[in-house]
Amino acid sequence: MGREFLDLFDRWASTYDETVYGGDKEYVEVFSGYDEILQSVAERTVGTVLEFGVGTGNLTAKLVALGRRVIGVEPSVEMRKLAQHRLANVPIHDGDFLHFELPIQHVDSIVSTYAFHHLTDDEKRLAARRFNTLLSMGGKVVFADTVFVDQEAKEKAIRKAQIELRSNLANDLATEYYTTVPEMTRIFQEAGFDIEFAQCNAYVWRWEATKIQPVEAQDAPAVQ
Numbered sequence: 234m235g236r237e238f239l240d241l242f243d244r245w246a247s248t249y250d251e252t253v254y255g256g257d258k259e260y261v262e263v264f265s266g267y268d269e270i271l272q273s274v275a276e277r278t279v280g281t282v283l284e285f286g287v288g289t290g291n292l293t294a295k296l297v298a299l300g301r302r303v304i305g306v307e308p309s310v311e312m313r314k315l316a317q318h319r320l321a322n323v324p325i326h327d328g329d330f331l332h333f334e335l336p337i338q339h340v341d342s343i344v345s346t347y348a349f350h351h352l353t354d355d356e357k358r359l360a361a362r363r364f365n366t367l368l369s370m371g372g373k374v375v376f377a378d379t380v381f382v383d384q385e386a387k388e389k390a391i392r393k394a395q396i397e398l399r400s401n402l403a404n405d406l407a408t409e410y411y412t413t414v415p416e417m418t419r420i421f422q423e424a425g426f427d428i429e430f431a432q433c434n435a436y437v438w439r440w441e442a443t444k445i446q447p448v449e450a451q452d453a454p455a456v457q
């Protein structure tokens with residue numbers, strides 16, 4: 234659960250940075266403004282930051298440059314190796330959004346870029362409740378990822394990618410768990426957060442969820 238894409242990331246690790254900087258024509262629009270998106274997420278954090286889906290460490294490096302203490306969680310062995318090699322002083326743990334162990338009980342901010350869509354909406358709900366328990370009141374989750382205005386916009390994006398013969402992108406949009414702005418709003422509001430969105434490019438939105446009330450965590454499902 235939530236880990237079904239890991240083979241893909243182990244294989245993609247060595248060329249991932251080429252893709253995000255324009256090397257894969259199918260994904261140019263998805264990664265348009267990549268550095269600015271990551272920087273805008275990093276700048277909205279404070280204190281000790283928990284990062285999920287670290288990948289090659291591009292957001293992590295920006296957080297470190299801003300003086301944040303970062304704890305990383307990354308399930309792909311190959312991605313984790315690259316990030317750990319680059320950022321030797323940052324602890325990067327094996328784990329995922331639902332299954333992770335931390336050396337501390339509380340964090341000040343939780344971040345992730347281009348990764349939350351690996352969870353189904355039910356898994357996102359569980360994760361959001363767990364985030365709530367890790368933050369103090371006023372603490373923030375700052376994520377950026379592909380999200381659609383509504384289901385119709387998602388279907389239109391899949392059809393457009395198919396017509397333009399961007400078959401990898403079309404398949405990715407159709408098979409991973411990209412959700413909508415209204416659904417993401419519900420997920421975080423039900424988990425005790427106030428939430429605000431900002432559109433970053435044709436696919437990616439950044440959202441800032443602020444904890445406004447405590448909730449009890451629910452048990453995460455077993456790893457599959």
Ligand SMILES: C[S@@+](CC[C@H](N)C(=O)[O-])C[C@H]1O[C@@H](n2cnc3c(N)ncnc32)[C@H](O)[C@@H]1O
Pocket residue numbers: 234235236238239242253285286287288289290291292306307308309312328329330331345346347348351352
């Ligand atoms: C598209 S990459 C994004 C990497 C980096 N955050 C960035 O912005 O470039 C997605 C990352 O999420 C990781 N990932 C996949 N499933 C995950 C899960 N269930 N929980 C946390 N991370 C996951 C992948 O291994 C990969 O490193």
